[in-house]
Structure formats: structure tokens, C-alpha cells
């Protein structure tokens with residue numbers, strides 16, 4: 001068994017990207033991502049890979065695009081308002097089917113926002129990757145180990161589907177230190193076929209990332225739709241915690257799920273049949289799984305998230321289609337709910353159903 | 354019988370540029386440089402958004418389509434992954450000097466070993482003739498107002514080659530024109546030199562090419578060379594602004 005090391009989510013994600021074969025990283029500093037960038041600045045050179053501190057997030061994501069187009073395994077990490085600077089190119093990456101991995105460590109609120117941990121980019125990450133309505137495969141890690149594993153697997157997933165993988169995490173998961181077991185270093189990975197590497201004269205190998213006539217058409221967009229349907233059928237990921245005979249189910253991701261886990265245990269000890277459902281893929285959202293709650297004897301659902309107005313609740317509501325009563329507990333900025341707040345809310349819900 | 358002149362096979366079929374446009378002429382110059390130096394199989398172009406998009410079905414080498422203005426950043430990513438390849442951007446003036454100035458400037462500052470080609474036609478051609486930062490004083494565009502560019506309102510034409518020549522890490526910087534056979538020969542030499550310095554000495558190189566846009570100069574195609582000579586050259590002087598140790 002590989003040895004377990006104590007590391008922050010940021011460092012675990014960075015090291016996992018390297019081990020998964022990431023050979024190009026470009027990024028620009030922003031709290032709470034900076035320790036990831038700093039780690040990469042030395043570690044990428046140690047392993048002989050490419051690192052650039054870009055002039056801006058626009059620069060960084062376009063470097064990622066160039067590296068991906070040229071067959072590289074490209075990666076960037078950012079946060080908050082900087083994601084907005086990247087949005088145009090994230091749309092291009094989806095449209096040109098260039099495999100790449102992006103981490104967004106959410107920080108609070110709109111505009112300059114604040115640097116406290118939050119979940120306010122849920123809609124932004126899941127509803128459309130910039131203009132045009134295409135999607136990334138969006139993942140939400142619950143702890144440092146999972147953050148490491150999801151980033152590691154993201155590279156293979158991006159190659160498999162020729163898509164953008166978007167890790168939507170938060171400052172709590174990124175900054176907390178936990179013991180992690182990292183996956184092995186992959187080496188000598190093949191350069192992707194069909195990437196821009198210079199074509200021999202004659203045209204058969206010529207690569208043109210805009211002239212993807214297969215994609216720039218109704219049929220092309222139907223193929224994107226079909227890929228998202230496949231994800232919905234085959235690539236949905238989630239965790240069920242004490243759900244076996246649960247009657248009240250809390251739905252939460254990332255930092256909210258971390259805070260809520262203890263509340264489930266407390267309520268169970270009090271004799272309330274509480275459980276937690278934690279979506280790991282945010283796009284595709286586990287819609288069918290949540291839609292099935294009523295058939296499983298579940299009586300009520302509580303949505304918990306660090307976003308006001310709450311966002312994920314829209315997807316939970318869409319999944320339930322009114323089949324069960326839906327409650328929420330939310331907060332934002334300097335006020336983050338505690339485990340006790342969630343316990344109290346769960347007791348209230350238990351009394352009502 | 355020996356062929357005296359043949360069509361460059363790197364140019365495929367006809368093109369959709371306007372009559373008298375500088376772009377297809379420059380495409381041919383680049384294709385000739387690539388073919389003569391056996392670089393075509395190594396070439397990767399970071400292609401801008403602008404009238405240059407008409408190149409995509411026309412030229413036969415690898416192209417990576419970039420968001421408007423971001424070609425220098427995209428080329429940075431390409432070159433770091435394909436270090437031995439000939440990487441060059443092909444951008445309009447609006448693309449490289451306007452919306453993409455930051456990316457252009459910092460690629461030069463880092464000394465990224467690729468070539469930037471900026472096609473300066475003093476106009477936003479693709480979107481139908483709006484003002485560019487390079488538009489001449491008094492030149493009428495669809496957004497300049499009826500009396501043309503007024504320095505009191507929008508300042509003076511951006512001279513990017515001169516700016517990039519001030520950057521320490523830039524290895525070679527030139528401005529050329531393609532409005533007469535003599536100028537075409539000089540332009541070809543400058544582009545070849547820029548590519549060679551990239552390939553052999555890992556230099557960042559920059560070539561600004563003054564190109565004709567008869568459609569938005571509001572002149573007949575055959576009058577565009579005289580327009581360039583009389584109106585454009587006095588504002589945008591030609592020459593090598595930076596060469597490695599005086600070469």
C-alpha cells in the first residue's frame with residue numbers, strides 16, 4: 001500500500017495532476033488557489049514538465065487551450081472572479097473538444113466577493129460553460145483524498161470523452177490538511193492523435209480546430225447532446241451516507257457535506273432515520289437517483305448549501321418533481337452554518353413529516 | 354520540359370478574400386517560405402479571429418483557431434508542448450494590437466520562442482470596417498464619425514512593431530509591406546528570417562505586415578498599392594527595428 005501523507009487539498013490536487021500525466025500548467029495567482037500554483041512552480045520543473053505563471057487568467061486558459069490543441073495534458077486552477085475571465089475560452093475548449101482540466105476553488109459572492117469558502121458558483125459551473133450552452137463534466141470533491149482522486153481521474157476522463165473536466169471545489173476542501181494516499185505516477189503517455197503537431201505535406205494529417213465541420217452543425221450539437229445523455233446514464237457519481245432506511249435525506253456537496261456529516265450521526269443517535277446524499281458529479285447531476293427517493297420510503301429532503309440565494313436546490317427540486325417536501329438551510333459570506341444548525345433543522349423537518 | 358513556375362501545393366483551391374486583399378498574398382508568401390525551407394510539416398499556426406479566418410480552408414498546414422486576441426497565449430501553450438515545431442501566430446491588427454495587446458506583449462516579454470505575424474490593414478475588416486487602434490488620422494471608418502479619425506477623440510495610430518522592439522526578450526522585430534514586388538521580396542525575407550531565428554536560436558520574433566484592404570480603404574483593388582505608398586507608409590515606417598546583435 002502506498003504511504004499516506006498529510007497534505008492540503010491544493011497540494012494533493014496539484015501532485016495528483018502531475019501523477020496523472022499533466023505536462024502543462026499555466027495559472028495566475030488568486031486566493032485561495034495560490035498554494036496550488038506555488039507547488040506547481042517548483043514541482044513541474046522537478047519532473048521536467050511545463051509551468052507558466054501567465055499574465056492573467058485569460059492568458060492562462062488560452063495557454064491551456066494551445067497546449068491541449070498540441071496534444072498536451074493541460075491543467076489550470078483558479079477561483080472566484082477569475083473564472084469569469086476564463087469563460088470565453090472554456091466555451092472554445094468545449095466546442096473544439098480539447099481535453100483539459102480546470103479547478104475552481106470557490107470563494108464567496110459576486111463582484112470582488114470575499115475569500116471565505118463558499119458554494120456560489122454552482123449554477124455558473126453547471127448550466128453552460130460560457131456562451132453557447134455546452135457543458136464540462138463537473139465534479140465536487142468532499143475531502144482531500146477525493147479531491148486528489150477526482151483530479152487524477154479527470155485527465156483520463158478528459159481524454160476519453162475529449163472534453164473539459166471542471167473540478168468545482170471550495171476553500172475548505174482546498175486548504176484543510178488531511179492524510180492522503182496518492183495514486184502512482186503515470187509516465188510515457190502517448191501524445192493524442194489528431195492534435196496539432198505539424199502535419200506532413202499532403203494534407204491528410206492536417207489539423208484545424210475550427211474546421212470541425214462535424215461539430216459546427218446541427219448534427220455536431222446533437223453529438224454533444226448524446227454525449228451528455230451518456231454521462232447522465234453512465235458517469236453520474238454520488239455518495240450515500242447512512243441512507244439504507246433513511247426517511248429524511250440531506251442533500252449537500254463539498255464543504256456543506258463535511259459540516260453535515262456529524263449532524264446525521266447525531267440524529268441517528270437520537271433515533272431519527274436521517275441520511276445524506278452527496279452528489280459528486282454536479283454535471284451530470286444525479287437527477288434519476290434523487291427522483292427515486294420517494295420509492296425508497298424517504299419522506300422529506302433537506303438541501304444544504306453555502307449560497308444565498310440557494311442554487312443547487314433548483315436541480316434537487318427539478319429532480320424531485322414535487323414528489324417529496326423539500327426544505328433548505330443556506331448561508332453565505334461570514335456566516336457558515338454549523339453542524340448544530342443542521343441538527344436543529346433536521347429535527348424541525350423530522351417533526352413536520 | 355522543366356516547370357518554371359508551379360502553384361504552391363500548400364495553397365488549396367481558391368480563396369474567399371475580397372479582390373485585392375493583402376491576406377491571400379501574405380498566405381502565399383508564407384506558403385512559399387514554408388515550402389522552400391521544408392518547414393511545412395513542422396508548421397503550426399495559432400490563427401486569429403478576423404478576415405484571416407478565410408485561411409482555414411485555403412492553407413495546408415496545422416491551424417489552431419484561437420479566441421479573438423489570444424493567439425499569442427495559445428501559441429505559448431502550443432510551443433511549450435511542441436518545442437521543435439515552427440509555431441507562428443497569424444493575427445489582424447485589432448487582434449494582436451487591440452484586444453490581444455496584453456497577450457502579445459507578455460509573450461514577447463517572456464521571450465517565448467515563436468513568431469508573431471500581425472497583419473496591419475488599419476481596420477476591423479471582418480466586422481465590416483470599424484476603427485482599429487491602427488486606423489490613420491482622418492481615415493473614415495463605420496465608427497469614426499463623418500470626418501474620420503480625430504486625434505482629439507481617439508488619439509493616434511498604435512505602432513506595435515516599435516513597442517515590441519523595446520522589449521528586452523524580443524529577438525527580431527520588423528515591419529514590412531506587400532504592395533509592390535520589391536516589398537513582397539523584402540517581406541518574404543523578413544518572415545524567413547523570423548522563422549529561422551525561432552527554429553535555430555529559440556528567439557521570439559515579430560513581423561508586422563502592412564496589408565491592403567481595398568474594401569475598407571474605399572478604393573479600387575488596383576489603387577490600393579498607391580494608397581499604401583501615399584497614406585500608410587508615412588505613418589508606419591518599414592524596416593527591421595530589432596535584430597540579434599545587428600544581424
Ligand SMILES: Cc1ncc(C[n+]2csc(CCOP(=O)(O)OP(=O)(O)O)c2C)c(N)n1
Nearest residue numbers: 402403404421445446447448476477478479
Ligand atoms: C471577444 C470578441 N469580440 C469581438 C469579436 C468580433 N470581431 C471579430 S473579428 C473582429 C476584428 C478583426 O479585426 P482585425 O483583427 O484587424 O482583423 P481583420 O479582419 O482586419 O483582418 C472583431 C471585433 C469577436 N469575434 N470576439
Ligand code: SF4
Nearest residue numbers: 370371374404478566
Ligand atoms: S474586408 Fe479587407 S481584409 Fe477582409 S477580406 Fe476584404 S479586403 Fe481583405
Ligand SMILES: [Mg+2]
Nearest residue numbers: 445446476478
Ligand atoms: Mg485589421
